[in-house]
Amino acid sequence: MYNVFPLAARLRNQSMKTEGGSETAKRNAGERAAEEVTDGSVVGLGTGSTAAYAIEAIGRAVDDGLDVRGIPTSFQSRQLALEVGIPLTSLDAVDGVDLAIDGADQVRDDPSPNAETDANATAANSNGGGTLIKGGGGAHAREKLVAAAADRYLVVADPSKLIPELDRSVPVEILPAAHTTVAERVRELGGEPTLRDAEHKDGPVVTDNGNLVLDVAFGPIDSPAELATTLASIPGVVEHGLFIGLADATYVGTDDGVEKRTY
Numbered sequence: 445m446y447n448v449f450p451l452a453a454r455l456r457n458q459s460m461k462t463e464g465g466s467e468t469a470k471r472n473a474g475e476r477a478a479e480e481v482t483d484g485s486v487v488g489l490g491t492g493s494t495a496a497y498a499i500e501a502i503g504r505a506v507d508d509g510l511d512v513r514g515i516p517t518s519f520q521s522r523q524l525a526l527e528v529g530i531p532l533t534s535l536d537a538v539d540g541v542d543l544a545i546d547g548a549d550q551v552r553d554d555p556s557p558n559a560e561t562d563a564n565a566t567a568a569n570s571n572g573g574g575t576l577i578k579g580g581g582g583a584h585a586r587e588k589l590v591a592a593a594a595d596r597y598l599v600v601a602d603p604s605k606l607i608p609e610l611d612r613s614v615p616v617e618i619l620p621a622a623h624t625t626v627a628e629r630v631r632e633l634g635g636e637p638t639l640r641d642a643e644h645k646d647g648p649v650v651t652d653n654g655n656l657v658l659d660v661a662f663g664p665i666d667s668p669a670e671l672a673t674t675l676a677s678i679p680g681v682v683e684h685g686l687f688i689g690l691a692d693a694t695y696v697g698t699d700d701g702v703e704k705r706t707y
């Protein structure tokens with residue numbers, strides 16, 4: 445097979461990505477999370493440069509005899525998994541997903557990572573399970589499917605992703621026929637939509653599912669759970685990049701190690 449994503453080239457499609465994380469920090473996070481993969485398990489394989497370090501580490505473990513089956517969340521993660529030798533399966537061919545590992549574009553830096561013990565947590569802003577924005581790589585629809593199916597969902601990030609209040613544009617995957625109607629609806633909600641453009645093609649990004657992506661700037665998002673519900677209810681929206689309450693832990697890599705936050 446030809447080399448679609450040579451590992452050395454390191455997944456450079458960063459145009460919608462947060463700048464700033466060091467490769468060492470990403471590697472530490474990804475490799476630490478990959479240590480959670482156990483023999484005989486089905487593993488969701490996330491998308492992006494941080495998740496790629498986990499995929500590579502799982503590939504090395506497979507070389508050493510680990511028995512796993514991976515479920516990729518994108519064309520990119522599928523190609524990388526094939527390249528590093530992880531046997532693949534699909535969501536509809538398994539009884540369940542034991543563990544999924546994925547990156548994020550922003551992770552709300554909640555003061556208390558455990559909502560159950562945080563008396564101040566409100567229903568709308570509960571930090572149980574984490575509050576994330578994903579979809580910088582346009583893969584959030586499958587990423588959310590796999591995350592929701594997983595018994596354990598681990599987020600891998602470098603410190604540049606941590607933020608007190610989510611404020612970056614929310615990626616919204618939409619049916620192509622709905623780009624004007626969804627844009628109008630999100631403007632009514634106070635958002636400013638931009639149809640994501642492809643870097644190496646004239647025209648918009650087309651997702652792995654054949655859809656388009658609107659990046660919607662809302663400014664600081666004070667009620668992410670409420671916004672998530674509202675966005676999901678708009679006809680023509682396939683999936684949005686707000687991930688609320690899905691995560692079991694976030695592994696924040698630094699140049700020196702990893703901080704594990706559980707929810």
Ligand SMILES: O=C(CO)[C@H](O)[C@H](O)COP(=O)(O)O
Nearest residue numbers: 492493494547579580581583
């Ligand atoms: O959600 C994603 C793709 O849709 C990625 O996980 C997210 O963009 C983070 O990527 P990276 O680790 O390269 O910063």
